[in-house]
Amino acid sequence: MHVTSARWDAAADAVDPSLIPQRHLYTGATMPAIGLGTFGSDHVAHSVVAEAVKAAAQVGYRHFDCASVYGNEDQIGLRFEEMLNSGLAREDIWVTSKVWNDMHGEADVIASCEKSLADLRLNYLDMYLVHWPFPNHHPPGCDVSVRNPHAVPYIHETYMRTWRAMEKLVDRGLVHHIGSSNMTIPKMKLLLRDARIKPAVNEMELHPHFQQREFFAYLRENGVEPVGYSPIGSPGRPQRDRTPEDTAPTEDPVIVKIAERLGVHPAVVCIKWAVQRGQTPIPFSANRRNFLANLRGVISEPLTAEDMKAIESIDRNCRLVKGQVFLWKDGQSWEDLWDIHGEITPP
Numbered sequence: 001m002h003v004t005s006a007r008w009d010a011a012a013d014a015v016d017p018s019l020i021p022q023r024h025l026y027t028g029a030t031m032p033a034i035g036l037g038t039f040g041s042d043h044v045a046h047s048v049v050a051e052a053v054k055a056a057a058q059v060g061y062r063h064f065d066c067a068s069v070y071g072n073e074d075q076i077g078l079r080f081e082e083m084l085n086s087g088l089a090r091e092d093i094w095v096t097s098k099v100w101n102d103m104h105g106e107a108d109v110i111a112s113c114e115k116s117l118a119d120l121r122l123n124y125l126d127m128y129l130v131h132w133p134f135p136n137h138h139p140p141g142c143d144v145s146v147r148n149p150h151a152v153p154y155i156h157e158t159y160m161r162t163w164r165a166m167e168k169l170v171d172r173g174l175v176h177h178i179g180s181s182n183m184t185i186p187k188m189k190l191l192l193r194d195a196r197i198k199p200a201v202n203e204m205e206l207h208p209h210f211q212q213r214e215f216f217a218y219l220r221e222n223g224v225e226p227v228g229y230s231p232i233g234s235p236g237r238p239q240r241d242r243t244p245e246d247t248a249p250t251e252d253p254v255i256v257k258i259a260e261r262l263g264v265h266p267a268v269v270c271i272k273w274a275v276q277r278g279q280t281p282i283p284f285s286a287n288r289r290n291f292l293a294n295l296r297g298v299i300s301e302p303l304t305a306e307d308m309k310a311i312e313s314i315d316r317n318c319r320l321v322k323g324q325v326f327l328w329k330d331g332q333s334w335e336d337l338w339d340i341h342g343e344i345t346p347p
């Protein structure tokens, strides 16, 4: 393993990165089992998120979940550059980025990846994801009622054209792995059937109130690592992404009780559960105390078997990121995006 230079300015209270559990991808590569999210939910300034990335690296984070649509890759790139110039080796960090929905054409995928690389000031990405399986663009920050008049349903042939471009990025060495996000079992079955280069991860919403048990098991059986977004239940998400039915895992009495016993915030219990269950959570935080507590949570005493069982029992099937803006015709409900009847929702 590469040894980071002593010049690298780790914080005195940093977690030793070698203690962080690793996920073993089907390619033989290892990926740190917790990453830092970088979507500021429209209210945390790009410069503050970038600052958090560097501070998180100083306390031991080695995995960063970025995306072109978050609008902050150029600022994060300046921080990566500082980190890599001060003794951290490129192979010590794991960087993910994602192609946005308006860039699904073959040439666009390549151009988008090259732009992310330039912004992030890197010459390769560890992981590149198709952010959503729908090529339906909507303006960042728009209300959930906004619809793209040219929106289309999931069309597998179209998705595979995008995937072929993703595979070319691997062939060209611009990215080491490719993966999907916001998929469903029926869509993933087709992708696994037709991919020349299999997805190494699927990024998806996962927290104690939305455990996606069947999909989770399917992914692991097929050698695709589940990466869990909104692992704390996204308490800072924009107002436009909230509905009255939404529940908050951090307020669940089971989580609160375990947190009180351990003397930690309920968010930390969500993160411990996620890593112990076998997914890779990517919690966002711009607050040093919180992101350090989350990282400490994964190297400290594990939850007990009873805790794990109790948390398993509080699933509410409560999807928070519903994706309404991707609907393609009038009269649909957001459930149509998620193939809840076991087959791809017909056009």
Ligand SMILES: NC(=O)c1ccc[n+]([C@@H]2O[C@H](COP(=O)([O-])OP(=O)(O)OC[C@H]3O[C@@H](n4cnc5c(N)ncnc54)[C@H](OP(=O)(O)O)[C@@H]3O)[C@@H](O)[C@H]2O)c1
Pocket: 036, 037, 038, 039, 040, 041, 065, 066, 131, 181, 182, 203, 204, 228, 229, 230, 231, 232, 233, 234, 235, 236, 237, 265, 267, 268, 282, 283, 284, 285, 286, 287, 289, 290, 291, 293, 294, 321
């Ligand atoms: N692929 C996709 O389509 C997709 C979709 C959504 C998100 N994501 C990715 O997943 C990441 C995480 O998801 P998310 O940001 O929606 O939600 P999240 O990680 O579940 O929640 C983040 C919120 O939790 C708070 N928090 C974090 N640690 C805490 C702690 N120890 N104690 C108290 N509060 C804490 C943060 O506040 P403070 O800043 O105050 O700590 C922030 O408001 C995103 O940043 C993004 O990278 C991907």
